[in-house]
């Protein structure tokens with residue numbers, strides 16, 4: 119039995135998001151769906167799951183066929199199609215058991231009351247079946263991201279009538295996972311495929327695909343530009359199909375990163391900072407320097423950024439900028455500091471507002487002249503930012519939620535730079551961002567740094583840290599244990615210093 123989508127077309131006003139897309143999933147195969155930001159991947163998934171209604175086309179599973187516009191979430195569900203959508207599908211402040219119940223409901227006992235014993239038992243069974251290392255009463259936010267992701271997958275698969283077969287769609291399941299965690303997630307996905315599940319898998323981490331995906335379909339501007347078999351799936355080939363130019367041409371267009379080891383004025387200095395999971399962090403960032411923070415998720419990386427930003431109070435230690443302490447102001451961010459948070463949907467985006475409003479939000483002060491907001495100046499500036507950052511949207515007034523994930527990320531980085539901060543903090547700055555856009559974001563940040571800005575960046579992508587940073591500080595269990603720079607700055611060294619335990623236990 120195969121799943122087939124044929125001639126799927128979907129327009130959003132003037133935007134043609136999908137233009138006659140064909141794709142076929144086969145049992146036992148992991149089918150990668152690739153394409154740049156805004157190429158139509160999530161839209162295709164949404165039409166398959168009935169979240170968006172296709173304009174035309176056909177879906178078929180085995181012998182059953184249906185006109186694509188007739189597919190509803192209920193019918194898609196009936197066909198055994200299960201999907202983990204791109205953005206947030208678990209609840210951090212709820213327990214594992216509550217997360218499993220959200221969506222399918224709790225087992226009920228006498229008088230309709232929730233039967234907690236049955237709920238916990240069901241949850242324990244799922245944890246066992248999916249080989250997840252967690253207990254039913256743990257809060258999701260306490261779990262490692264890969265475990266959390268596994269809970270999310272188990273949750274969408276729990277009510278399949280037929281435990282083998284069916285379709286599992288994963289839209290960027292590895293954003294913000296470390297390399298070792300990506301391997302763990304992949305092992306689980308391979309297990310599902312081996313039991314006959316048809317898997318559709320979206321990622322921008324193209325290097326993850328060779329040896330993992332059995333087939334790849336590449337989309338560009340809503341059209342299929344090609345399909346590759348397992349042996350043809352290589353990084354350079356994928357990039358060329360996604361972007362339309364060779365990887366070499368693309369990289370030579372972006373200026374290469376020169377590590378400048380000359381002494382600089384120290385601007386941002388952290389001494390023995392303690393707070394939350396951070397047990398002792400010391401580091402310094404010079405003018406124009408880009409400093410990375412490597413370490414496992416949970417090692418305190420994000421807390422460290424928040425203590426510099428001003429939204430988390432350090433228990434002890436000091437944070438100074440140009441010799442002046444950045445003192446705690448009851449959670450109010452410091453004026454000189456900007457943060458691109460890890461979770462853009464929850465913490466940084468104003469989804470119903472327009473792209474323009476999202477770019478000018480928090481920095482509207484810039485275009486005020488003599489008490490009036492200079493709309494013309496602001497519009498011109500926003501237009502420039504959209505062009506410079508390569509943001510793809512239907513228009514400047516498009517609601518933010520209609521932008522593809524990667525384009526939202528570019529807009530948030532642009533907004534933070536617009537405020538002309540002294541210190542820029544970035545938490546997973548290129549999650550969900552395609553190959554070309556990643557290079558563009560790196561370039562934007564480097565340009566900003568060359569003007570004297572201090573940059574502190576957290577990323578699970580060690581290649582990214584090596585590519586961007588002058589030096590990288592390794593955080594192990596909340597303590598800064600080493601600093602790597604110059605020729606020592608390699609992904610292998612960072613992995614060894616920051617992820618030693620996990621690598622050895624895989």
Ligand SMILES: Nc1ncnc2c1ncn2[C@@H]1O[C@H](COP(=O)(O)OP(=O)(O)OP(=O)(O)O)[C@@H](O)[C@H]1O
Nearest residue numbers: 130135155156157158159160161520521522523524
């Ligand atoms: N609800 C909507 N209204 C208007 N336009 C939309 C809507 N949803 C998506 N689009 C547009 O459709 C196109 C395809 O977007 P889609 O989200 O499918 O891209 P994607 O391939 O998933 O990108 P990414 O890698 O950034 O997640 C984009 O131009 C996007 O702006």
Ligand SMILES: [Mg+2]
Nearest residue numbers: 159160204523
């Ligand atoms: Mg998407």
